[in-house]
Amino acid sequence: MPATLSAFSEIAERYDGFIFDVWGTLYDGGKAFPDALSTVRALAERKKKLLVLSNSPRVPSVVAERLTGIGFELSWFTDIVTSGGMVADIVGGRNDAEARSLGERVLWLGRARFPDTLPAGAFTEVAEVGEADWILNAGPENPDSRIEEVEPLLAEGAGRGLPMVCANPDKSVFQLGVRQICAGAMAERYESLGGRVRHFGKPFPEIFTHCLERIALPAERVLVVGDNLETDILGANRAGIDSLLLGGGIHAGELAGDPVQKLPALIAEHGARPAYFAGSLAW
Known part of the structure; x- marks a missing residue:
């Protein structure tokens, strides 16, 4: 079973870099999660390397504009990687x-x-x-x-x-x-x-390899943070990167009531195992 966190700060110093999912992790499709905003800011202040990894079919500049529009500062992030950006580069460029x-x-x-x-x-x-x-x-x-x-x-x-x-x-x-x-x-x-x-995108290995190259850290010094066992967590597992599953995103309905009790069955169903679990990104 993953370790259950009461605060993100409990593990912040164990890693030098963090790869954040967007939808369901940093925002709800409309506005930023306040806890996520404060945690990302705290990590940036501690000079951690932060990378955004999104399965958006849009190019990174579009996701960057969306993030700044809901309160995140681009200076906090080392890079933004999207599945759409990889399609544009690899397929669009016939690379x-x-x-x-x-x-x-x-x-x-x-x-x-x-x-x-x-x-x-x-x-x-x-x-x-x-x-x-x-x-x-x-x-x-x-x-x-x-x-x-x-x-x-x-x-x-x-x-x-x-x-x-x-x-x-x-x-x-x-x-x-x-x-x-x-x-x-x-x-x-x-x-x-x-x-x-x-x-192109999570959970397939190509995009995680690209992220590790962009963040310039070994896998063991990086944590993936996401809300989806099927993409974020499984992809991290395949890439040999530790991961944190958030319970307030795509699996919120399945985990409602008693998430810690319900989590083992959900992990078994998806065949993906996070190192940590938290309800939100509260610092």
């Missing part, structure tokens, strides 16, 4: 063999909501599955969408054998208390239909 193997014509899901996941002009955008060489999955066009609404499109793409690039492995988020599906849920369904998906 590895798999990216170079993609065809010219892309069907871009979520284009209206997430317009910067690919650089302008990197590929030719098409409107129909039948015209596409591959699919960029940034998420649903409508935040209130359900999987059933995109099922015909996914089935057609999988049937044609189109490769998919997923720019956000999160399956859902809570937007001001309302659960919404993300690109990860669509990618999961695509794979179940026989489609092939390349994932």
Whole structure:
């Protein structure tokens, strides 16, 4: 079982660097969590290296603007890394063999909501599955969408054998208390239909390797802080990094009432084990 913390300050000096998730950890989709704001400030004052790691399909500059808009100072952070930023760099720049193997014509899901996941002009955008060489999955066009609404499109793409690039492995988020599906849920369904998906973001190792390079610290001197066992904690486990699970985010409903009692079953279900557990980021 993870150690339960009553205050983040109990472990602050055990690590030199901290990797923070955003949605459900630093803010609720609308405003910053006050405890998170005060804890990040306290760590910055102690000259800790802080990095933001988000599964957002947006590029880092967009996430940076969002953070400053809710009270965080960019000077507190060493870097901001996003899954969308990695797609823009690697796929948009055709910077590895798999990216170079993609065809010219892309069907871009979520284009209206997430317009910067690919650089302008990197590929030719098409409107129909039948015209596409591959699919960029940034998420649903409508935040209130359900999987059933995109099922015909996914089935057609999988049937044609189109490769998919997923720019956000999160399956859902809570937007001001309302659960919404993300690109990860669509990618999961695509794979179940026989489609092939390349994932960028947590819990996949590539993005954690990149974060350790950016923060310039060994894994044993870093702590990952997040609210999602399936992405934040599992990804940290795979990368050999300690992690802290927060109970007030995506798993709040499952942990309601007696989180310490309910946590073991949830850990077993997801196969991800945090080193620590806390209800919030209270300093």
